[in-house]
Amino acid sequence: MxxxxxxxxxxxxxxxxxxxxxxxxxxxxxxxxxxxxxxxxxxxxxxxxxxxxxxxxxxxxxxxxxxxxxxxxxxxxxxxxxxxxxxxxxxxxxxxxxRKRKLSPEQRFERAEKKCFRVLSDYLCCLRQWKEQYAPQEPDGEWNPLFCEALEKKDYIEYLLDVLLCAPLPERVQLVADYGEEVLKFERRLEQCAAGAEGGAGKDNGENGAGVTAGNMV
Ligand SMILES: [Zn+2]
Known part of the structure; x- marks a missing residue:
């Protein structure tokens, strides 16, 4: 092939x-x-x-x-x-x-940090967009779930990104260790959105890009 x-x-x-x-x-x-x-x-x-x-x-x-x-x-x-x-x-x-086995701890951290940063930035981008796009048109109108999600998460994600951008290394290492799992959740959330699931409503097929890695087994 x-x-x-x-x-x-x-x-x-x-x-x-x-x-x-x-x-x-x-x-x-x-x-x-x-x-x-x-x-x-x-x-x-x-x-x-x-x-x-x-x-x-x-x-x-x-x-x-x-x-x-x-x-x-x-x-x-x-x-x-x-x-x-x-x-x-x-x-x-x-x-x-x-290259998987040969990464040093520093390289592994760098990778994880980059991924955290990428996912959080992407997610923040979505949240900002939702906050504008789905803001209620009337004062007593019903709130779109994406608007609620934006309100709920935006400051938090901004905070995490601030730490990644500005904090000294030990704090960043701590953040990546503490929030790695959560970042994966955000990543799945983004994938749901990208897949066009309306509001990401509960569709979870449990495949983490299986198609992409299938070739590694050769
Ligand atoms: Zn063009």
């Missing part, structure tokens, strides 16, 4: 690739297009992507190629490496090395 087939077989969507590039995708699956001067989200991203503004379109590999200015093969290799996908190249190239 070459790298293109491996990426395809692992079902890496344009959406996953774009999110990995740091692109924010809203609940309707739209994002601000990184390929033209876009103010409002004009790009629809799902399995593939299409920009209603500039007409860019393609799949995960096209997205990464365009975003980083890479050739398609380089882009596919990058995705394989970022998502931990193994493959056998036609020319017998070895799969990307598995």
């Amino acid at each position: 070459n790298v293109f087939e491996a990426v395809r077989e692992n079902g890496i969507t344009a959406r996953q690739a774009a999110e990995y590039c740091g692109i924010k995708i809203n609940r309707s699956g739209m994002a601000v297009c990184p390929f033209h001067k876009d103010k409002n989200p004009s790009m629809k991203i799902d399995n593939r992507y299409y920009c209603f503004g500039c007409g860019e379109r393609g799949d995960a590999i096209d997205f990464v190629a365009k975003y980083y200015g890479l050739g398609k093969k380089e882009a596919a290799l990058r995705i394989a490496s970022d998502f931990g996908i193994s493959f056998e190249d036609n020319r017998g190239r070895k799969p990307p090395p598995k």
Whole structure:
């Protein structure tokens, strides 16, 4: 299996690739297009992507190629490496090395911290959006659950992010240790939202990206 087939077989969507590039995708699956001067989200991203503004379109590999200015093969290799996908190249190239065991404690912390930061920032972004978007229109109108969630969590998440950004190392280490579990919950919450579940209502299929890691077993 070459790298293109491996990426395809692992079902890496344009959406996953774009999110990995740091692109924010809203609940309707739209994002601000990184390929033209876009103010409002004009790009629809799902399995593939299409920009209603500039007409860019393609799949995960096209997205990464365009975003980083890479050739398609380089882009596919990058995705394989970022998502931990193994493959056998036609020319017998070895799969990307598995790096899991060799991480030092410092590297592990750095990774965990980065992940915390990424998840919390993404979540805060959603909360801020919900707070505006779902604010009650009338004083005695019913409150949207997402608006309530935003009110409830926003300060807390901002506080955690503040610590990650500004606190000295020992405090950050403590935070990552104490809140790691909770951050995973936020991550699942984000995945629910990304999956378009209305308000994330109780849909939990218990698969933590199983498709992405399947290739590691080879
Ligand atoms: Zn565009």
